[in-house]
Amino acid sequence: MDSKTTNRKGDVWVFVEAVQGRIAEVSLELLGKGRELADTLGVPLAAMLIGRGVEGLCRALFSHGADKVYLSEHDMLSRYETHAYTAAAVGLIRRYSPQVVVYGATSMGRDLAPRIASTLRAGLTADCTDLEIGDHEEPVSREVHKDLLLQIRPAFGGNIIATIVNPWGWPQMATVREGVMKMPESNGSREGEIVRFSPELSAQDAIVRVVEEVPAERRVNLKAARVIVAGGAGVGSRDNFKLVFDLANVLGAEVGASRAAVDKGYIDKGHQVGQTGTTVRPALYIALGISGQVQHRAGMSDAARILAVNSDPNAPIFSIAHYGITGDINEVVPMMIRAIRKRV
Amino acid sequence: MPYDIVVLAKQVPDTKRVTGDAMKEDGTVNRAALPAIFNPEDLYALELAIEVKERFGGSVTCLTMGPVSAAEVLREALYRGADRVALITDRRAAASDTLATSYILSCAVTHAAPYDIVCCGRQAIDGDTAQVGPQLAQKLSIPQVTYVSDVEEIAGSLIRVRRHTDYGMQVVEAPLPALLTVTDKAPEPRYPAMKRVMKYKKAMSPAEAEARGLPSPMGDMLIETWDLDTIGADIERCGMAGSPTKVKRIQSIVLTGSGYHEVQPTQEGIEGLVHELIEDHTIG
Ligand SMILES: Cc1cc2nc3c(=O)[nH]c(=O)nc-3n(C[C@H](O)[C@H](O)[C@H](O)COP(=O)(O)OP(=O)(O)OC[C@H]3O[C@@H](n4cnc5c(N)ncnc54)[C@H](O)[C@@H]3O)c2cc1C
Ligand SMILES: Nc1ncnc2c1ncn2[C@@H]1O[C@H](COP(=O)(O)O)[C@@H](O)[C@H]1O
Numbered sequence: 216m217d218s219k220t221t222n223r224k225g226d227v228w229v230f231v232e233a234v235q236g237r238i239a240e241v242s243l244e245l246l247g248k249g250r251e252l253a254d255t256l257g258v259p260l261a262a263m264l265i266g267r268g269v270e271g272l273c274r275a276l277f278s279h280g281a282d283k284v285y286l287s288e289h290d291m292l293s294r295y296e297t298h299a300y301t302a303a304a305v306g307l308i309r310r311y312s313p314q315v316v317v318y319g320a321t322s323m324g325r326d327l328a329p330r331i332a333s334t335l336r337a338g339l340t341a342d343c344t345d346l347e348i349g350d351h352e353e354p355v356s357r358e359v360h361k362d363l364l365l366q367i368r369p370a371f372g373g374n375i376i377a378t379i380v381n382p383w384g385w386p387q388m389a390t391v392r393e394g395v396m397k398m399p400e401s402n403g404s405r406e407g408e409i410v411r412f413s414p415e416l417s418a419q420d421a422i423v424r425v426v427e428e429v430p431a432e433r434r435v436n437l438k439a440a441r442v443i444v445a446g447g448a449g450v451g452s453r454d455n456f457k458l459v460f461d462l463a464n465v466l467g468a469e470v471g472a473s474r475a476a477v478d479k480g481y482i483d484k485g486h487q488v489g490q491t492g493t494t495v496r497p498a499l500y501i502a503l504g505i506s507g508q509v510q511h512r513a514g515m516s517d518a519a520r521i522l523a524v525n526s527d528p529n530a531p532i533f534s535i536a537h538y539g540i541t542g543d544i545n546e547v548v549p550m551m552i553r554a555i556r557k558r559v
Numbered sequence: 560m561p562y563d564i565v566v567l568a569k570q571v572p573d574t575k576r577v578t579g580d581a582m583k584e585d586g587t588v589n590r591a592a593l594p595a596i597f598n599p600e601d602l603y604a605l606e607l608a609i610e611v612k613e614r615f616g617g618s619v620t621c622l623t624m625g626p627v628s629a630a631e632v633l634r635e636a637l638y639r640g641a642d643r644v645a646l647i648t649d650r651r652a653a654a655s656d657t658l659a660t661s662y663i664l665s666c667a668v669t670h671a672a673p674y675d676i677v678c679c680g681r682q683a684i685d686g687d688t689a690q691v692g693p694q695l696a697q698k699l700s701i702p703q704v705t706y707v708s709d710v711e712e713i714a715g716s717l718i719r720v721r722r723h724t725d726y727g728m729q730v731v732e733a734p735l736p737a738l739l740t741v742t743d744k745a746p747e748p749r750y751p752a753m754k755r756v757m758k759y760k761k762a763m764s765p766a767e768a769e770a771r772g773l774p775s776p777m778g779d780m781l782i783e784t785w786d787l788d789t790i791g792a793d794i795e796r797c798g799m800a801g802s803p804t805k806v807k808r809i810q811s812i813v814l815t816g817s818g819y820h821e822v823q824p825t826q827e828g829i830e831g832l833v834h835e836l837i838e839d840h841t842i843g
Binding site: 326328339341426466499542 | 703727822823837
């Protein structure tokens, strides 16, 4: 079977999510990880850039680690449309046979990657939190596959971590969560090669038409924050969330929230941390009135330091906390603000 | 104009209720220890389908692939308003990844044809992949619209829906037949109607009837069961053989519970903490 053949000399590719002339941060983060994978495999790292009038973005891709950019431009690609982008990406992948292709696990990546995988009959692992290169031995045949992409992801509501491999049905593909890979340093003097490829598209390829659009408000930049102060249902009301903002202000921190706080309307969805929110890795995460259910922990347990304030000494958040205060946030937070003001 | 709609629903373990005893020694999940539920977002997909039928006429068929016990979600679909249901169950389908699952479901949907709209949930809570919907659409060679919250209009063979992505809200139009993946922003699923519950609580698959020593169910009470041969699936593309991805290793997340530094909720206690955090350059 054609799809069972593998191209071990193939490049490592990163799909570039570019909307209105901006590259999504996750794509640059993936270039950082892709660089490591490509170096381990001893192959080039390439970016797959699809769109119209996007050539100007190549520089940023080179400076973040790409050796090559596969550039596919067409009038029908001026905005993201699932079917046209699938056709363009499938054309590139068939022509150049990369061994690995990774996508951000964004709403776009998770719309596009499965459609591509199904077209190519290739494997795809969703929502990875880490990628490595390693060998895999088949349990029964004992056949050893060298240097596969180890795709590491939480599953079962975050209760288990699974490592997935893809011995055949290449390219090995995965979507990767935003904010879990480190953003690589940009090096403006790095250069690379642009490989142009004209996609063959027909009118039927762009079949879904946007008739109206209301852009989301600017997203809160939780991923870049060194300190996050997050509030949960225990904050009690939208008005009382001022406490969370006040503490964040004295610390120069961003504000996060649990899904329960978002659902209750205390704060906007853009602030949500967790499995269905943002994954964060700050130096300090302060959890105020958050019980610490597994879906919340999935997005913040990698923080270097976790400080939990909760009136319930048995709240699960304490089991991953480094510092814990059993108490009422309405009393504890003002004390914290006072203590910080005193020191600076 | 009436529309025939197929809804794909999955029975999933209630992952919200995973506790220590649901994890086996080897780090895998003991599914038997968890209640099995109708995948939450699939309930929204079913509700959306029923509302379309109520507005425009047509039919709602609900399909599920899983073990014999998955007939439970089909009964639930009947209670809530599905006209027809079928269970796809076959040992050879076990260990299918999303590529193989979407292939099998594409054979089942084709077998259930005609259809104008296929509705999936955005994602199933056991794997959280959100891949089966788009892969199924590709296999059926129909357009997909993901993250749908509302159907605004259907006119002839054009559907207009509202969807929500990272970039905001969009209203989009797609030609039918099309596949929608539905999120929990869609209208709240209705409760099962008492009359329908009374009517369909005895609906059963032949296997369930046999297990209970009952005669094979007939007519409205029959939950059809299809195997891979019924739906004409190529066995090479199903189960383990059709799944390029393999699970290499599974680890359970064990809460460290390693003990934390307990800070007293007093001004002195908190000042001590702030001091420590400044000293080690965490803040300040
Ligand atoms: C598929 C799925 C995805 C999900 N994704 C996410 C996600 O991305 N992010 C997320 O956060 N959740 C997510 N959830 C929800 C998650 O399961 C929890 O429901 C949620 O995290 C609980 O939020 P909470 O801790 O704020 O609320 P609760 O669990 O209600 O906890 C409130 C806490 O506040 C404490 N408290 C109350 N009053 C005070 C006070 N005055 N002072 C101090 N403490 C006080 C209480 O002791 C309690 O521990 C998801 C759930 C599902 C099913
Ligand atoms: N075994 C199954 N039977 C029926 N529908 C399924 C099955 N697996 C997945 N689906 C559908 O595909 C959606 C996405 O599933 P997943 O890709 O596993 O997150 C679900 O919400 C269901 O609508």
